[in-house]
Amino acid sequence: SQQGEEDPQALSIQEGENATMNCSYKTSINNLQWYRQNSGRGLVHLILIRSNEREKHSGRLRVTLDTSKKSSSLLITASRAADTASYFCAGNNAGNMLTFGGGTRLMVKP
Amino acid sequence: GAVVSQHPSWVICKSGTSVKIECRSLDFQATTMFWYRQFPKQSLMLMATSNEGSKATYEQGVEKDKFLINHASLTLSTLTVTSAHPEDSSFYICSARRPQSYNEQFFGPGTRLTVL
Numbered sequence: 001s002q003q004g005e006e007d008p009q010a011l012s013i014q015e016g017e018n019a020t021m022n023c024s025y026k027t028s029i030n031n032l033q034w035y036r037q038n039s040g041r042g043l044v045h046l047i048l049i050r051s052n053e054r055e056k057h058s059g060r061l062r063v064t065l066d067t068s069k070k071s072s073s074l075l076i077t078a079s080r081a082a083d084t085a086s087y088f089c090a091g092n093n094a095g096n097m098l099t100f101g102g103g104t105r106l107m108v109k110p
Numbered sequence: 111g112a113v114v115s116q117h118p119s120w121v122i123c124k125s126g127t128s129v130k131i132e133c134r135s136l137d138f139q140a141t142t143m144f145w146y147r148q149f150p151k152q153s154l155m156l157m158a159t160s161n162e163g164s165k166a167t168y169e170q171g172v173e174k175d176k177f178l179i180n181h182a183s184l185t186l187s188t189l190t191v192t193s194a195h196p197e198d199s200s201f202y203i204c205s206a207r208r209p210q211s212y213n214e215q216f217f218g219p220g221t222r223l224t225v226l
Contacts, residue, residue: 035217040205042116042219043154088153098144098205098215100154 005101012107019076020105023089024069030092032072033067036102037086046074046087051081081110112138116207116218124226131189131221133204139184140206144215145177148201156175160187194225 007022009033025032031050035043049056049065049072056063062075076083090098113136123129133143138176141162146154159167166179170173176198178190187206201222205215 040201040220040222043205044218045214047212047215097156097159098148099156102153105151 005030005085006104008104009102010105010107012109013079015079015081015108015110017079017108019079019083019106019108021074021087021106023072023074023101024098025072025089025091025101026070027091027093029067032063033090033092033098034061034063034072034074035090035100037088039085040070043088076106077108081108083108112136112206112214112216112222113209114140114174114204114216114218116202116204116221118221120143120222120224121124121217122224125195127194129194129223131191131202131204131223133187133189133206133215133218135185135206135208138208140187141184141209142207143181143187144156144205144207145179145187145223146203146205148203148220150201154203157189159215163199191223196225199225 004027005024031048033048034046034055037043047058047063060077065072086103088103090100115134117132143160145157147157149153156169157172160179160181162181162184169173181187201220203220205217207215
């Protein structure tokens, strides 16, 4: 079964706007990771947040983690057309296995 | 960053054919590799964990005789889809874990399998 469930499943915004994607997970995790996938391509690792961290930044990305609610969010600020892709969260459990959520398909219109 | 390659990137075959997909870690040794399957517009589902020098561990519902995994060296794992059927058509993605980066998996570009 999938660890994380993404919300929304699809998001369409204008270039320059911020995009927020949420992810919920079911079981305990050591860390949570966000990945990006362009259509028909492999995954690109974006950011990892450990279970003892609440917020992390990387460039235009901001990730939050709330272990009490078993949820995480990914914020992309000042979005660009090139950010159009699918974004997945993945929980990394004690066995260091990644379990992926359903993904959010982001469309950034120029 | 670490580089993982897959070959082929796209394969089209007839039903009944066996197809081998290679996953290579190009600049590091990977004691553990993972194989995922992804249907269109869906997420990745872990199929199996491949450990160098030992048998793969398959996830529930994945037929080990259907999806043969061999991890013969620290840089190569292969997935063979035996007697492929149209329902095996999917995007297969491998990842490799570097011992020094225990939490990170590096993903290959994926292999699109189309079974006619």
